Amino acid sequence: MAVTIKDVAREAGVSTATVSKILNNKPYISESTTRRVMEVMKRLNYHPNAQASNFKCKRTGNIIYLAVTELNTAFHNPHMFEILCGAQNVIRNKNYNLSFMGVSDKQDAYDLAIKTVGCNTADGMLVHGSATSRLLVDFLVKNDFPHIIIGRPPFASPSSWIDTNNRVSGQMAMEYLEKCGYCQIAFIGGPRSDEISRHRLQGFVSYMNINGLAIQDDFIKYGTYTKESGYLMMEELLCQPTLPDAVICENNQIAMGAVRAIEKHLLSIPEDIGLITFDDYPLSQLIDPPLTVVDIDVHEMGRQAASILLQKIKNPSLQVQSFVTLPNLIIRSSTKNQN
Template identity: 30%
Template sequence: MATIKEIAKEANVSPSTVSRVLAGSSKISPETTKRVLEAIKKLGYVPNANAKGLVVKKSFTVGVFVPREPENAFLNSFFDQVITSICAVVNNFEYDILLAISNPEKERELLKRLVESKKVDGFVLLSSREKDPAIEYLKSIDFKFVVIGRPSGFENSVNWVDNDNQKAGFDATEYLIRLGHKKIAFMGGPSDLVVTVDRFSGYKKALEKYGIQPRSSYIKFANYYKKSYREKAYEILNQEDRPTAIVCMDDLIAIEVFKVAESLNLKVGKDLSVISFNNSNVSEICQPPLTTVDINILHLGRLAAEVLMMDLSESTKTYRRIIVPHQIVERDSCSKLQML
């Protein structure tokens, strides 16, 4: 008997389009529907009752989950870029996107509502936390999803795409050390974010390798608010024995460090070296241009979407783990330590 894939090939459409036609979707054009039905007739395809029932239950929608308060969800351009690349992939499979935004306290409730209402076939989670309730919930009900970020505690039992953030944190810190800096601060995001944990671990390993003792006053963690970034940056920079360099969790934090440095009459790139992560658009246009670790955000989103679409099309469970390479983009915010 012919398969859906064979029907799709004959009609020159995707398998998901064939599934939509079988489900009676109104989103498929009359011309395409006619072509698919003709292919079905030509190849003698007869869907069995169980398979047809499963097809009808599909929503052809992927949920993209942003675990942030709505008012702060898109302060960080990481989310804009990664969602753009996810959309490009799922649209090629003729799936739609449902954007789900919730503060961490209510995320399980939101996911449960979307799953039970059958509004989505799978999720892309855009970050991960220690003891992540979203991962724990979706795993417990065997719902299909992929995580952008290392799923702490579930590394071998869920799909995920990430950078080697411990190595990235190490590389960023070592870059500053090789410029002669020893008084190096670290400014992270929320301390329960796995990406913060991993980059901070890399920072500490680099200091340890070069025999540099970390200072507690040089290490700060902020929440998602710009005000918090500024407050923590001020605490780091307004010390009598201030650091000469700082590793920032991402470009957004780095920009707030720039502002605080200026208020303290410190020149970034001369009095203070700053390196961050993401290589967002703002890193090129700020003054001075920001040295940053390019984590290939678009690639992360594309691969995560492709992994989920493969998972949605397979009946057998295969867990995929993909590590995306990173590289330091050198600009003008870092310089060799000036010995006085």
């Protein structure tokens, strides 16, 4: 038998009205009471009934863009906001409001999704990869709530998602470096567990294998997405008996650290070591020398995500799982000219 709002109220020791107010995000409910009720909802696996809320029949005119935000998010992940701007350009022309909802972690994102569906405060949701979890995705799918996940979920799911093909990005970086005459190529990236870094590395390795090029295990380094980590990984490469003549850096921060290490060793970019990175952040052109980049049009990704979401609002049974916006190469002076 399905858990009801009365069951939650009884278990939490509050009235059904209090539970309803918490679901509707009403003021004057203490933080401790709210936390207790949410814990009971999670323990009882209670989800507000979307059909009972009749959200399909009542247009709110609101779409939520859900993402995890923290200090300096705009600096470390500016693509999040480029995607938002692309989506906004589509949504505003269809008489919808786009509400940005920044949460502290994936659990908060899941809790907000429960409130959104149960309280009928939005017609659809764009979920940034930073906020994606199996709990949240399963909940949206179970309730047939129109949504698009920005970035392919790292687990099997019938959810609707849109992404760029990061394996192709890795292949493109490797192919260009080979055309430039580089042959001892290293890859320094983020954590082993990171989906994007892993896919770009897979593209790099795939190109090497297909073209019969040797892969040196000690030319592949894992770290964090910081310039300090980039510096340390580059230092490790430069202290080896055989030096790379080019390095693929998984992001701009890592590339900044790599440049500092190369300069410390009095080596020249791109003559001694070429550098290529991904995503054309403003930093790409501020680093000396300006970085060659494999870029994706994330603004267009936001536009496409919003367009698909608007289709799903009209037809919630529509399922879309696709790669979009193929990467393009921006050539600057951190790599030698092609042969």
